Amino acid sequence: MTLAEILPSLGALDPLPRGGLWPEGTRVGPDGDLLVGGVSMSGVAARFGTPCHVLDEPHARARAREFRAALPEAEVLFAGKSSPVRAVYRWMAEEGLSLDVCSAGEVEVARAAGVPGARVLLHGNAKTDDDLKAALAHGVRRIVVDSPAEVDTLGALCPAGQEVLIRVIPGVDARTHRAITTGVSGQKFGVAPEALPAVVDRIAAHPNLRLVGLHCHIGSQVGRVAAYEEAVRRMVSLFPGPLTTLDLGGGFAAPYRPGESTFDITGLANRVRIALRQECAARRLPVPNLLIEPGRAVIANAGLTLYRVVAVKPGFVAVDGGMSDNPRPSLYGARYAPRLIGRASGARRVPTAVVGRHCEAGDLIAEDVALPQDVHPGDVLAVPATGAYHYAMASNYNMTPRAAVVSVRDGQTDLRVRRETISDLLRRDLG
Numbered sequence: 001m002t003l004a005e006i007l008p009s010l011g012a013l014d015p016l017p018r019g020g021l022w023p024e025g026t027r028v029g030p031d032g033d034l035l036v037g038g039v040s041m042s043g044v045a046a047r048f049g050t051p052c053h054v055l056d057e058p059h060a061r062a063r064a065r066e067f068r069a070a071l072p073e074a075e076v077l078f079a080g081k082s083s084p085v086r087a088v089y090r091w092m093a094e095e096g097l098s099l100d101v102c103s104a105g106e107v108e109v110a111r112a113a114g115v116p117g118a119r120v121l122l123h124g125n126a127k128t129d130d131d132l133k134a135a136l137a138h139g140v141r142r143i144v145v146d147s148p149a150e151v152d153t154l155g156a157l158c159p160a161g162q163e164v165l166i167r168v169i170p171g172v173d174a175r176t177h178r179a180i181t182t183g184v185s186g187q188k189f190g191v192a193p194e195a196l197p198a199v200v201d202r203i204a205a206h207p208n209l210r211l212v213g214l215h216c217h218i219g220s221q222v223g224r225v226a227a228y229e230e231a232v233r234r235m236v237s238l239f240p241g242p243l244t245t246l247d248l249g250g251g252f253a254a255p256y257r258p259g260e261s262t263f264d265i266t267g268l269a270n271r272v273r274i275a276l277r278q279e280c281a282a283r284r285l286p287v288p289n290l291l292i293e294p295g296r297a298v299i300a301n302a303g304l305t306l307y308r309v310v311a312v313k314p315g316f317v318a319v320d321g322g323m324s325d326n327p328r329p330s331l332y333g334a335r336y337a338p339r340l341i342g343r344a345s346g347a348r349r350v351p352t353a354v355v356g357r358h359c360e361a362g363d364l365i366a367e368d369v370a371l372p373q374d375v376h377p378g379d380v381l382a383v384p385a386t387g388a389y390h391y392a393m394a395s396n397y398n399m400t401p402r403a404a405v406v407s408v409r410d411g412q413t414d415l416r417v418r419r420e421t422i423s424d425l426l427r428r429d430l431g
């Protein structure tokens, strides 16, 4: 069936697709409004303005618990870069997750959220002295060394006994977008297997550093469980001797459009657990503590973004945000599934491109989505799956103030990050 054949058969209130795209418990009201966490989304748009990022707190917490339940023997670290919001770091810590950060800024969000350094791990391919100093000042327990030279820089700054891991390139192709494929040679992260022994020796020779394990991260928006199994086997084969820690990184995929599936966390747990035991037994190594660093798979589908329609042309609906709050279409060719909220429409559904307000033809959010033909300026659109790497990667392109972040739960709304103002932006411009 083609889209054109399906469109006229849809009713005035299109059902929400199943499968984890929207936060758990999201409902369509009889008036076409969308209720998330018991809160009216058109009400949120009216009260907080648009664009507005909304996070469903119970959904985020439930996904965090799911990871812990699937891998009770592992330490689950929330990838803080995916949603550097104090409340989110706090929820994750309350659910028993640790935190992975990669900059002084993320360390400070962790500190402000009350996440103790003992539960934080720092990584990054080009950590500045400021990043390292911020981490050490907060007592960050583990730091992932990404290059040979970093051993000396870190060793000179840190106290005796600093726990370190080494990020290694496992040579596993995650088969995701090239810009976020990080487990193969020819990209900037980690130490090649052949360079590993020299880095191990350099750490061993440093009085302040204590090597506890190896780290890898094969990429992001990875759908294949088998890629992680492969990574476990490769990583254990690279162990220079018994180590207490194997950090497999994150990257577990999230659905962005109807029909895409939620990552199989239980499948991951089973296959990784077996691979780890087998590989360690074969090499007569003790089984190390397993660490994983999910970001997107925890928080992406807890989030949605509300936009107001500003302009309409045949085939196009333009909204009051775009690549400044969502650079993912331009970076990775990502596409989303917006829906009209706030009113029911019986108008014919027509294939529509939802585009942003920025000065580039590539500034689009969705192509070929079935929207009612009568969508007009002032309408509100809701876009699911925006909880990860949206607020985190927002920019001020075209001097656009960044959007607010609001969280909802049990009918309650909390403003977590206030909307930026043009005065905020001008204050930095000293003339």
Ligand SMILES: Cc1ncc(COP(=O)(O)O)c(C=O)c1O
Pocket (backbone or CB within 6 Å): 079, 082, 100, 123, 216, 217, 219, 220, 221, 249, 250, 251, 252, 293, 294, 295, 296, 297, 388
């Ligand atoms: C080292 C590391 N860990 C964890 C993550 C989290 O990735 P994701 O949000 O895709 O789970 C990233 C980002 O890809 C990363 O670079």
Ligand SMILES: N[C@@H](CCCC[NH3+])C(=O)O
Pocket (backbone or CB within 6 Å): 081, 180, 220, 221, 328, 332, 388, 389, 393
């Ligand atoms: N920012 C990317 C993923 C990179 C994750 C960080 N290593 C995204 O939105 O898909």
